[in-house]
Amino acid sequence: MADFPQLRLRRLRRTEAIRSLVRENHVNVNNLVYPLFIVEGKGIKEEIKSMPDIFRYSLDRLSPEIEEITKLKIPAVLLFGISQKKDETASEAYNPEGVVQQAIRFIKDIASQLIVITDVCLCEYISHGHCGVVDGNRIDNDSTLPLLAKTAVSHTEAGADIVAPSDMMDGRVQAIRQKLDENGFQDTVIMSYSAKYASAFYGPFRDAAESAPHFGDRRSYQMDPPNLREAMLEIEQDIAEGADMVMVKPALAYLDVIRQARNSFNYPLAAYNVSGEYSMVKAAAQKGWLDEKQAVMETMTAIKRAGADIIISYYAKQVARWLRSD
Numbered sequence: 001m002a003d004f005p006q007l008r009l010r011r012l013r014r015t016e017a018i019r020s021l022v023r024e025n026h027v028n029v030n031n032l033v034y035p036l037f038i039v040e041g042k043g044i045k046e047e048i049k050s051m052p053d054i055f056r057y058s059l060d061r062l063s064p065e066i067e068e069i070t071k072l073k074i075p076a077v078l079l080f081g082i083s084q085k086k087d088e089t090a091s092e093a094y095n096p097e098g099v100v101q102q103a104i105r106f107i108k109d110i111a112s113q114l115i116v117i118t119d120v121c122l123c124e125y126i127s128h129g130h131c132g133v134v135d136g137n138r139i140d141n142d143s144t145l146p147l148l149a150k151t152a153v154s155h156t157e158a159g160a161d162i163v164a165p166s167d168m169m170d171g172r173v174q175a176i177r178q179k180l181d182e183n184g185f186q187d188t189v190i191m192s193y194s195a196k197y198a199s200a201f202y203g204p205f206r207d208a209a210e211s212a213p214h215f216g217d218r219r220s221y222q223m224d225p226p227n228l229r230e231a232m233l234e235i236e237q238d239i240a241e242g243a244d245m246v247m248v249k250p251a252l253a254y255l256d257v258i259r260q261a262r263n264s265f266n267y268p269l270a271a272y273n274v275s276g277e278y279s280m281v282k283a284a285a286q287k288g289w290l291d292e293k294q295a296v297m298e299t300m301t302a303i304k305r306a307g308a309d310i311i312i313s314y315y316a317k318q319v320a321r322w323l324r325s326d
């Protein structure tokens with residue numbers, strides 16, 4: 001390698017044209033997924049207090065949002081349903097007339113090319129807000145699995161392209177793959193929230209989805225934040241059980257996990273830039289404390305640089321707009 005003064009690394013930073021010629025990582029609209037919150041009822045478009053510019057929609061108010069997403073060429077949405085009908089077995093999660101099932105049909109009707117991904121979890125539909133069935137104070141793994149599988153099948157019957165289990169029960173991918181196949185849905189893709197950590201950054205989401213647990217926390221099923229090797233085991237297990245894509249969540253405090261996953265597995269890798277990561281930047285931007293566009297594009301690029309293929313973000317629409325105007 002040459003040495004200074006022959007070597008001057010600043011030469012390639014002199015103009016934007018040169019910088020862009022040698023740029024190593026790019027954010028592309030084709031890899032973005034936009035999350036959507038759907039509520040029961042009519043005439044509802046309400047902003048989520050802790051997530052400015054993000055709304056909860058009832059179906060009759062959803063179509064302008066879908067039009068905007070398709071106009072921006074965002075290829076996929078990730079659906080979350082919020083139901084007032086909560087019970088011990090989360091029956092609304094797999095009700096063919098449930099809020100998400102209706103939303104899937106509606107979206108596929110008006111935008112058939114838009115990829116519909118659904119979050120498969122019980123927490124928005126279960127009385128106590130945990131992601132699995134409760135036995136005393138324990139979240140029971142094995143009795144949760146058939147309910148998750150039923151939910152995934154009902155989403156697929158409604159037209160979902162990709163199901164994304166986010167509950168962190170052991171064996172859920174296998175249970176879901178098996179039930180999908182039994183029902184003739186061999187082509188339904190499973191995007192598993194494989195390495196999902198018990199994170200403080202989900203705070204605003206639980207506001208949005210009314211899914212905060214009524215007792216205890218999620219640490220007996222979501223991962224312990226200090227662990228990296230264990231994340232690789234989770235991913236390995238999900239792939240062995242039939243996951244087509246894997247995910248690391250959250251993104252920003254876990255870029256090392258994304259990098260390690262990219263180095264270790266040849267499967268498509270998604271990163272979830274979660275609600276708290278959105279709200280943090282949004283709040284600082286609203287206060288004028290940082291430049292929103294620069295901060296967001298820098299973090300999106302960082303997620304790419306770490307090795308993610310797909311980025312799920314509440315900033316997806318804004319990023320798509322910024323990419324167009326550049």
Ligand code: PBG
Pocket residue numbers: 119121123131166167201202203204205206211218273274275276
């Ligand atoms: C449901 C689920 C959560 C998120 C996605 N799916 C919440 C949780 O596990 O508590 C978080 C998404 C976000 O914060 O943006 N289990």
